[in-house]
Amino acid sequence: xxxxxxxxxxxxxxxxxxxxxxxxxxxxxxxxxxxxxxxxxxxxxxxxxxxxxxxxxxxxxxxxxxxxxxxxxxxxxxxxxxxxxxxxxxxxxxxxxxxxxxxxxxxxxxxxxxxxxxxxxxxxxxxxxxxxxxxxxxxxxxxxxxxxxxxxxxxxxxxxxxxxxxxxxxxxxxxxxxxxxxxxxxxxxxxxxxxxxxxxxxxxxxxxxxxxxxxxxxxxxxxxxxxxxxxxxxxxxxxxxxxxxxxxxxxxxxxxxxxxxxxxxxxxxxxxxxxxxxxxxxxxxxxxxxxxxxxxxxxxxxxxxxxxxxxxxxxxxxxxxxxxxxxxxxxxxxxxxxxxxxxxxxxxxxxxxxxxxxxxxxxxxxxxxxxxxxxxxxxxxxxxxxxxxxxxxxxxxxxxxxxxxxxxxxxxxxxxxxxxxxxxxxxxxxxxxxxxxxxxxxxxxxxxxxxxxxxxxxxxxxxxxxxxxxxxxxxxxxxxxxxxxxxxxxxxxxxxxxxxxxxxxxxxxxxxxxxxxxxxxxxxxxxxxxxxxxxxxxxxxxxxxxxxxxxxxxxxxxxxxxxxxxxxxxxxxxxxxxxxxxxxxxxxxxxxxxxxxxxxxxxxxxxxxxxxxxxxxxxxxxxxxxxxxxxxxxxxxxxxxxxxxxxxxxxxxxxxxxxxxxxxxxxxxxxxxxxxxxxxxxxxxxxxxxxxxxxxxxxxxxxxxxxxxxxxxxxxxxxxxxxxxxxxxxxxxx
Amino acid sequence: xxxxxxxxxxxxxxxxxxxxxxxxxxxxxxxxxxxxxxxxxxxxxxxxxxxxxxxxxxxxxxxxxxxxxxxxxxxxxxxxxxxxxxxxxxxxxxxxxxxxxxxxxxxxxxxxxxxxxxxxxxxxxxxxxxxxxxxxxxxxxxxxxxxxxxxxxxxxxxxxxxxxxxxx
Numbered sequence: 001x002x003x004x005x006x007x008x009x010x011x012x013x014x015x016x017x018x019x020x021x022x023x024x025x026x027x028x029x030x031x032x033x034x035x036x037x038x039x040x041x042x043x044x045x046x047x048x049x050x051x052x053x054x055x056x057x058x059x060x061x062x063x064x065x066x067x068x069x070x071x072x073x074x075x076x077x078x079x080x081x082x083x084x085x086x087x088x089x090x091x092x093x094x095x096x097x098x099x100x101x102x103x104x105x106x107x108x109x110x111x112x113x114x115x116x117x118x119x120x121x122x123x124x125x126x127x128x129x130x131x132x133x134x135x136x137x138x139x140x141x142x143x144x145x146x147x148x149x150x151x152x153x154x155x156x157x158x159x160x161x162x163x164x165x166x167x168x169x170x171x172x173x174x175x176x177x178x179x180x181x182x183x184x185x186x187x188x189x190x191x192x193x194x195x196x197x198x199x200x201x202x203x204x205x206x207x208x209x210x211x212x213x214x215x216x217x218x219x220x221x222x223x224x225x226x227x228x229x230x231x232x233x234x235x236x237x238x239x240x241x242x243x244x245x246x247x248x249x250x251x252x253x254x255x256x257x258x259x260x261x262x263x264x265x266x267x268x269x270x271x272x273x274x275x276x277x278x279x280x281x282x283x284x285x286x287x288x289x290x291x292x293x294x295x296x297x298x299x300x301x302x303x304x305x306x307x308x309x310x311x312x313x314x315x316x317x318x319x320x321x322x323x324x325x326x327x328x329x330x331x332x333x334x335x336x337x338x339x340x341x342x343x344x345x346x347x348x349x350x351x352x353x354x355x356x357x358x359x360x361x362x363x364x365x366x367x368x369x370x371x372x373x374x375x376x377x378x379x380x381x382x383x384x385x386x387x388x389x390x391x392x393x394x395x396x397x398x399x400x401x402x403x404x405x406x407x408x409x410x411x412x413x414x415x416x417x418x419x420x421x422x423x424x425x426x427x428x429x430x431x432x433x434x435x436x437x438x439x440x441x442x443x444x445x446x447x448x449x450x451x452x453x454x455x456x457x458x459x460x461x462x463x464x465x466x467x468x469x470x471x472x473x474x475x476x477x478x479x480x481x482x483x484x485x486x487x488x489x490x491x492x493x494x495x496x497x498x499x500x501x502x503x504x505x506x507x508x509x510x511x512x513x514x515x516x517x518x519x520x521x522x523x524x525x526x527x528x529x530x531x532x533x534x535x536x537x538x539x540x541x542x543x544x545x546x547x548x549x550x551x552x553x554x555x556x557x558x559x560x561x562x563x564x565x566x567x568x569x570x571x572x573x574x575x576x577x578x579x580x581x582x583x584x585x586x587x588x589x590x591x592x593x594x595x596x597x598x599x600x601x602x603x604x605x606x607x608x609x610x611x612x613x614x615x616x617x618x619x620x621x622x623x624x625x626x627x628x629x630x631x632x633x634x635x636x637x638x639x640x641x642x643x644x645x646x647x648x649x650x651x652x653x654x655x656x657x658x659x660x661x662x663x664x665x666x667x668x669x670x671x672x673x674x675x676x677x678x679x680x681x682x683x684x685x686x687x688x689x690x691x692x693x694x695x696x697x698x699x700x701x702x703x704x705x706x707x708x709x710x711x712x713x714x715x716x717x718x719x720x721x722x723x724x725x726x727x728x729x730x731x732x733x734x
Numbered sequence: 735x736x737x738x739x740x741x742x743x744x745x746x747x748x749x750x751x752x753x754x755x756x757x758x759x760x761x762x763x764x765x766x767x768x769x770x771x772x773x774x775x776x777x778x779x780x781x782x783x784x785x786x787x788x789x790x791x792x793x794x795x796x797x798x799x800x801x802x803x804x805x806x807x808x809x810x811x812x813x814x815x816x817x818x819x820x821x822x823x824x825x826x827x828x829x830x831x832x833x834x835x836x837x838x839x840x841x842x843x844x845x846x847x848x849x850x851x852x853x854x855x856x857x858x859x860x861x862x863x864x865x866x867x868x869x870x871x872x873x874x875x876x877x878x879x880x881x882x883x884x885x886x887x888x889x890x891x892x893x894x895x896x897x898x899x900x901x902x
Contacts, residue, residue, distance in 0.1 A: 033825035034817060036833030037840060039768020039808035046767035054762075125762060126753040189772045189780055189834040189883050238770070238834030239883050271773040472832030472884045627828045627886060634885030659777040659881060666878040668858075668871070670887040 008578035010683035027623035063144035063652035071136035080127030093345035095246025114276025148339035162331030167300030171291035190238020193268035211508025218247035242348035275657035279347030301329035321353035328385035351695035359703030362435035396684035399615025411593035421714035431712025435704035437590030444507030448521035453568035460560030468506025474624030486526030488546025512692020524573025590614035592704035603724030617691035632697020640705035742810030759797035768808035779880035789845035808837035823893035831884030
């Protein structure tokens with residue numbers, strides 16, 4: 001018996017709140033934890049199949065042109081080398097998230113420096129790497145376009161409402177500022193990797209991927225085979241952050257090589273290749289215009305951005321995504337232009353859009369608050385729209401004001417420094433800043449199967465199965481919690497199996513929709529199981545109380561083991577997005593508060609403490625949700641202070657393509673971080689009232705830090721990251 | 735080239751290319767995939783193992799340089815049903831998310847606590863001559879060679895502080 005539910009109306013029954021097992025929301029340990037901490041969790045490179053050969057990709061060392069010759073013979077003559085492979089099916093770049101079809105293919109026409117053009121396969125990794133390093137090639141160069149400011153552009157989204165220019169002229173106070181954010185990279189700790197093995201026409205691919213339901217079709221389309229002949233496995237994924245959303249060059253190359261050589265082949269990217277051939281976040285140039293009347297009410301809001309991507313790619317960084325609905329203003333202009341460049345493909349990197357659009361919007365709001373002489377929180381509150389200012393629809397649940405108030409009280413915002421550059425401790429300038437957080441919310445179609453059966457010891461056991469992934473997000477934990485809550489089982493009696501394309505299709509991990517989508521699918525499957533149990537016992541499903549492996553209703557009490565005496569009970573649940581996606585504006589919200597110290601002599605910024613308050617609907621697991629928010633806030637530290645992928649303007653190569661030169665925050669960069677999760681249920685979001693939280697912690701975080709740097713120094717830097725060289729000239733003399 | 739490696743108390747006779755790093759020997763030749771390859775450049779710490787009592791990046795050293803050495807990898811510290819105190823603390827404090835850097839973090843932390851016990855000062859130590867206190871800053875400084883992109887840093891510090899604190 002299966003249950004399919006389309007989200008066409010708010011789910012007001014909030015059934016999870018009526019359940020009695022007490023798992024949902026609790027800060028429980030992850031069931032996958034013991035495997036991760038002992039090195040026994042199996043990632044994509046760790047299947048060590050019999051007869052496995054090693055493949056190393058070779059990149060194009062130029063940014064635009066055509067390969068005319070590959071020196072195959074010399075390499076194939078080297079000891080241990082099995083084959084040099086080039087194939088028209090090789091991917092130019094990874095598929096975009098949810099593409100569901102092959103990206104642009106072909107290794108001959110080169111569009112960016114780093115594009116994979118050949119695969120060297122050898123008996124050992126060392127021989128393959130040596131062959132790849134020695135491979136010679138000839139090419140015809142064309143002129144590469146590297147600088148977005150001088151490139152030809154295409155028009156993307158373009159919204160005009162009212163007359164922003166007139167609003168700016170008539171305003172009591174305005175901000176008209178241009179901000180720049182550089183290219184970023186996901187830098188997941190596990191480099192992208194695929195292990196391919198064929199049995200006849202059946203391909204098994206062990207890969208590091210976020211969305212198997214889409215990836216399997218992308219891989220099939222790339223190879224020209226039927227998706228029914230592909231089995232993908234990804235039980236553990238060493239971080240994704242968007243970089244593993246779509247099928248990538250190494251998977252297709254490994255599959256082709258394994259077929260040609262008739263043996264398993266593993267292909268892992270080197271760390272520089274991860275930088276060069278997986279998705280980058282586009283650089284952005286953003287013009288923010290704010291017009292306000294004397295009461296601090298916005299009359300005009302403009303957000304225009306220049307972003308970039310490769311020729312033929314439809315993705316453009318959706319910089320204005322939250323700006324559309326966050327603040328009221330009658331006169332609006334939002335536009336995105338796309339420069340076509342010969343740089344690594346641009347795609348989703350954690351929180352595409354808000355990651356770079358929210359900090360700058362919140363910087364502009366900070367500038368406006370100062371001009372108006374208003375508390376930044378007050379300015380924001382004065383401009384919360386009643387209804388979506390462009391679409392005229394209501395909001396679902398919006399915890400923005402509560403997040404700001406809660407954060408202000410926790411942080412001690414009333415004791416902040418109010419004079420930019422006015423608070424000094426020795427050679428350190430101290431400043432405080434805040435910013436809002438916002439991230440759009442959605443669900444994707446997802447299915448999951450739950451089977452209630454008796455374990456070997458006779459106890460009742462629930463098994464949750466879906467191809468959904470856990471990329472560190474806590475999927476193993478939260479799906480087990482939902483099933484245990486609904487079926488009255490402790491965590492130890494629930495097993496969740498993930499990352500296998502033969503299991504019911506989940507939504508995949510991306511866009512912060514995984515827990516809501518797959519959690520709802522598990523919830524629905526459990527509702528179907530409860531119906532079957534109630535039918536069996538002749539009881540009403542709504543009156544069943546399931547707790548500690550027992551079912552009770554009125555005077556009836558049965559152990560689940562008894563109920564399962566004549567066999568297991570299984571059901572599949574499927575959630576589909578519906579009208580609630582359009583009837584209301586759904587987003588998760590939050591606020592950040594931080595204190596920085598900027599060295600008056602060196603310009604070095606140290607973050608001292610940071611508070612983040614978030615409203616993301618029902619929290620399924622307080623511990624894993626808090627970890628997600630820590631992660632987002634630390635990404636904010638990186639974006640504000642250190643992260644910048646630098647391209648050489650002459651040939652387009654990434655100058656800092658490794659972890660020594662692309663500066664991720666390290667442990668000592670982290671200050672005291674406080675995360676507060678607000679109590680919320682968003683009935684419009686999904687049947688379990690959750691919203692996305694994986695990206696929210698990052699959506700504006702860098703803006704709070706940069707606002708605090710201004711407060712400390714009196715210097716407005718509109719060019720991310722705020723490295724010390726940008727601050728030095730403006731720092732006050734003693 | 736033949737190399738005798740003692741790993742987690744077991745001696746292995748490795749027959750591998752001289753170019754094989756200790757990390758690749760563990761992962762590709764000996765089936766010990768707990769040690770992770772995050773960068774292969776000594777920049778991320780995911781491959782940290784303990785050689786003769788000291789933590790090192792196993793990607794930055796060749797296997798053939800370790801003939802006769804005593805090596806401890808994450809597999810030697812505990813198993814899912816018999817975890818070390820640090821491993822348990824990482825689970826309890828959610829000192830990871832994706833888990834890929836985690837074996838390196840735990841090997842690193844295991845050796846780091848011994849360094850503190852031995853009185854080795856760090857960049858953030860107040861005084862070179864006195865006992866080192868296990869402050870959050872000491873832990874953070876000494877663990878900054880182990881990157882975590884999920885940024886479980888607050889939880890990693892809490893896990894190490896709990897275990898290190900119990901011992902002192």
